[in-house]
Amino acid sequence: MKAVVIGGGIIGLSTAYFLVQDGWDVTIVDQSDLHDSCSYGNLGMIVPSHFIPLAAPGMVEKGIRWMFNSRSPFFVRPRLNSDLIKWGLNFLRHANQQHVEESAPSLKALSLLSKKIYQDWNQSMTFDFGYQERGLMMLYKDPKIGHEEAETAEMANRIGIEARVLNATQVQELEPDVRVDVLGGVYFPGDAHLTPRVLVENLITELRKAGVKIHEATEVTEFNINQDKVTSVTCESGTFDFDQIVLAAGSWSGLLSKALKISLPMQAGKGYSFTVENIDKNIRIPSIFLEARVAVTPMGNNLRFGGTMEIVGVDERINMNRVQGIVDSIPYYYPEMKIKTPAIDKIWHGLRPCSPD
Numbered sequence: 001m002k003a004v005v006i007g008g009g010i011i012g013l014s015t016a017y018f019l020v021q022d023g024w025d026v027t028i029v030d031q032s033d034l035h036d037s038c039s040y041g042n043l044g045m046i047v048p049s050h051f052i053p054l055a056a057p058g059m060v061e062k063g064i065r066w067m068f069n070s071r072s073p074f075f076v077r078p079r080l081n082s083d084l085i086k087w088g089l090n091f092l093r094h095a096n097q098q099h100v101e102e103s104a105p106s107l108k109a110l111s112l113l114s115k116k117i118y119q120d121w122n123q124s125m126t127f128d129f130g131y132q133e134r135g136l137m138m139l140y141k142d143p144k145i146g147h148e149e150a151e152t153a154e155m156a157n158r159i160g161i162e163a164r165v166l167n168a169t170q171v172q173e174l175e176p177d178v179r180v181d182v183l184g185g186v187y188f189p190g191d192a193h194l195t196p197r198v199l200v201e202n203l204i205t206e207l208r209k210a211g212v213k214i215h216e217a218t219e220v221t222e223f224n225i226n227q228d229k230v231t232s233v234t235c236e237s238g239t240f241d242f243d244q245i246v247l248a249a250g251s252w253s254g255l256l257s258k259a260l261k262i263s264l265p266m267q268a269g270k271g272y273s274f275t276v277e278n279i280d281k282n283i284r285i286p287s288i289f290l291e292a293r294v295a296v297t298p299m300g301n302n303l304r305f306g307g308t309m310e311i312v313g314v315d316e317r318i319n320m321n322r323v324q325g326i327v328d329s330i331p332y333y334y335p336e337m338k339i340k341t342p343a344i345d346k347i348w349h350g351l352r353p354c355s356p357d
Contacts, residue, residue, distance in 0.1 A: 004029060004233055004240050006220055006256065007248035009039040010196075013203050014117070015246050016212050026212045027240055029233070031219040031252070034204060038250055041273045041348030043295040043306045044196045045286055046118055048111040048161055049136055049188035051104045052152065055094035055357050071325030073293030076311040083254070084311070087265050090356035099357065104159055115192060127202040130195035130299060137171065137287040138186045139333055145290050146184050153186045163188050177281045181335045185287075193286045195299045223259050230260065251314065251351040268314050268351035272323050273306030274342040275299070283334075292329035305330065305339070314351065323347055 003019050005012045008030035016026045030037075066072035076088070122131040140146045153163035164187045166174075171185045208214060215237055222234040232241040247253050254266030278301050286297040294307040307329075308322045320341075327341045 002242040003244045004242040005246040008034045009037045012248035020210045028214045033216045038350035043297045044194045046192040051107045053103045074309045087356045094357040129199035133192040135189040136191035139182045140290040149186045250353040267354045269354040270310040273348045275304045277302045279303045294329045
């Protein structure tokens with residue numbers, strides 16, 4: 001049986017991995033060179049703690065407030081685009097507590113399955129991709145934010161995700177090498193992290209060894225349909241026939257699905273990250289600055305910072321104001337950590353696929 005996987009990020013690659021394990025003949029097609037996708041420069045967090053969807057109560061209000069600050073963590077570029085308008089209305093419809101309650105069990109199950117797969121790979125793969133189970137800390141300085149996070153912790157414990165509410169002293173005890181200036185935090189001991197680039201690059205190598213055919217810099221131009229069945233896909237480098245097709249193109253999946261007459265509302269949520277190498281005193285536990293919406297992950301001797309969510313379409317430009325917002329937040333939580341604004345060529349950006357629910 002033949003399968004064509006459109007998309008070479010972590011979802012497409014892992015799909016190909018399991019198809020090959022099951023005896024399939026697999027071809028991966030990706031429009032990029034597979035060396036800078038959203039699966040490379042992210043924060044590498046494996047987070048069962050993230051069981052609350054982006055479409056949640058209060059997010060619309062926060063989003064509107066943040067839009068008027070050029071260094072804020074969230075921005076939607078207003079534009080007369082029917083897809084964006086439909087997405088926004090759909091998001092608004094889902095931003096309620098009932099949706100959160102209904103979504104949480106599915107998000108929890110998906111994340112726990114994902115973590116189990118990474119655990120298995122950590123044991124079975126021939127390479128080390130930096131998998132660590134040290135948990136995640138949600139850090140806050142504002143009592144109101146702390147109250148909201150304590151409510152999240154209560155819900156987490158209720159659905160079987162362990163969460164511990166910590167005061168400032170307890171947070172500091174978990175980070176003995178770096179001074180942390182916070183009012184408190186919530187610790188999720190069941191979360192994990194890894195080094196994304198190492199995983200993805202080695203996974204590509206393993207797939208090629210297993211016989212997977214990978215076509216880089218190959219854009220899909222047409223789906224060939226016969227009696228309501230997709231029989232082949234045409235790309236710049238040729239036509240591929242198959243028994244099954246997997247659409248795993250991330251932020252581009254919505255655009256590609258239109259050719260199949262499928263409505264898949266999807267917006268690209270741009271995020272940025274940069275990595276500081278050879279940190280003298282590194283943190284031990286990945287953390288998220290709640291007020292700034294900035295994530296921090298130790299990766300060996302290095303430390304990666306990342307954040308922002310820009311709903312601006314498929315736009316590859318780097319907004320240095322957003323990056324500066326990340327940099328400015330660091331001493332607010334780690335007062336002894338002096339991080340300079342990186343040069344623009346040291347900043348990674350990626351387009352996360354964002355559904356309206």
